[in-house]
Amino acid sequence: MxxxxxxxxxxxxxxxxxxxxxxxxxxxxxxxxxxxxxxxxxxxxxxxxxxxxxxxxxxxxxxxxxxxxxxxxxxxxxxxxxxxxxxxxxxxxxxxxxxxxxxxxxxxxxxxxxxxxxxxxxxxxxxxxxxxxxxxxxxxxxxxxxxxxxxxxxxxxxxxxxxxxxxxxxxxxxxxxxxxxxxxxxxxxxxxxxxxxxxxxxxxxxxxxxxxxxxNSYRENRIRLIGYLLGEKLRITEHGAAVMILNAEEYRRFQLREGESEGIVNMPLAIRRVRLCIFLKEYAQDGNFHISIRSKRGTSAASFAREYFHGGGHELAAGGRLYYPQDIAAPEDAEAYVLSCLDRFLQA
Ligand SMILES: [Mn+2]
Missing domain, CATH: 3.90.1640.10 (inorganic pyrophosphatase (n-terminal core))
Incomplete structure (x- = not known):
């Protein structure tokens, strides 16, 4: 170096x-x-x-x-x-x-x-x-x-x-x-x-x-969670953004421990038309979400995190937060809010 x-x-x-x-x-x-x-x-x-x-x-x-x-x-x-x-x-x-x-x-x-x-x-x-x-x-x-x-x-x-x-x-x-x-x-x-x-x-x-x-040492919970998120929760927008939201009820249902959803945010990037993936995780049932963002070259995860989610990070790997009630009127509004941010960010 x-x-x-x-x-x-x-x-x-x-x-x-x-x-x-x-x-x-x-x-x-x-x-x-x-x-x-x-x-x-x-x-x-x-x-x-x-x-x-x-x-x-x-x-x-x-x-x-x-x-x-x-x-x-x-x-x-x-x-x-x-x-x-x-x-x-x-x-x-x-x-x-x-x-x-x-x-x-x-x-x-x-x-x-x-x-x-x-x-x-x-x-x-x-x-x-x-x-x-x-x-x-x-x-x-x-x-x-x-x-x-x-x-x-x-x-x-x-x-x-x-x-x-x-x-x-x-x-x-x-x-x-x-x-x-x-x-x-x-x-x-x-x-x-x-x-x-x-x-x-x-x-x-x-x-x-x-x-x-x-x-090769994960608990079964993590692999089951991956199946559920990719199979049932993944949403892909027309601009090539992938969104996954894990709420507190699901977090409990899969009996997840801290760190067990690490890295899952990268997986949708394997899809050709996906240029950015955002993963929201609600730990407590309080409408506050931890956010991970990954992107492919040409799309800035860091800018998206900074402009919309009180965060930042590396160009292609960033993170932030979504706060209730500052950012959204109700916890259920998280997805709609993220989708509108994505529309504005990816169209710009
Ligand atoms: Mn580091």
């Missing part, structure tokens, strides 16, 4: 040397990249640098990515607040990952913003809150935070550019996080992404095991 700022890397290396206790955090509803990058860095800091490092996430990660965190010190702030507060209180370095600002860390926002210690950002989203961090590693021209971290780690003085020096746990977490964020090398892949994968494989990382845990 050419654009990595070597001075910032050297400074980060020194900040690690200076630190004793370190807090690593990531965005709310942590996905594979958030969990993989924090766990990988935590493993490096503990095993290679002897630091008292812990990962503190805003809320629990889902079961399907739990293998990434096996045996790692990962706390959820919503479940272990006291222990987390103690660790943050002792920390002299805070590292925020896969997240462009503390306001995406939910309940952790206040304590992290208020902490008077050195802070580092390692991310790949647009719009980093540069003022909140002393050191910023941020570029959207990289597959994932895991990949960004990989190139930074190789620059640490004890690594000498050799991926094989990373603990096996860190290598596995990095590969898993990059794989989920690129949808197994399907999106936002750069030449550097294959170089990273190649180096990790050469270092002995077991990709087959990672793939099997990521893609």
């Amino acid at each position: 050419d654009s990595l700022d070597l001075h910032t890397c050297a400074e980060f290396d020194r900040w690690i040397d200076d630190a004793g206790t370190i807090t690593l955090t990531a965005h709310t509803f942590p996905d594979g990249d958030a969990l993989g990058s924090t766990v990988a860095l935590c493993s490096y800091l503990r095993d290679c640098r002897g630091k008292n490092a812990a990962v503190i996430l805003p809320n629990p990660y889902s079961d399907d990515i739990a293998f990434i965190a096996e045996d790692a010190p990962v706390l959820s702030y919503s479940q272990s607040r006291e222990e987390a507060d103690r660790h943050i209180g002792r920390s002299d370095l805070i590292i925020c990952m896969d997240c462009n600002a503390f306001n995406r860390t939910e309940g952790l926002q206040d304590i992290l913003s208020a902490a008077k210690v050195r802070k580092v950002l390692i991310d790949h989203h647009l719009g980093p809150d540069r003022d909140a961090f002393g050191l910023v590693f941020s570029t959207p021209d990289i597959s994932s935070t895991c990949e960004h971290l990989f190139w930074i780690l190789l620059r640490m003085h004890d690594m000498a550019g050799d991926a094989a020096r990373l603990p096996e746990k860190a290598r596995t977490a990095l590969l898993a996080g990059m794989t989920t964020d690129t949808n197994n090398f399907a999106n936002s892949v750069f030449p550097s992404t294959f170089e990273m994968a190649s180096a990790l494989l050469a270092a002995g990382t077991d990709r087959e095991a990672v793939l099997s845990k990521l893609y």
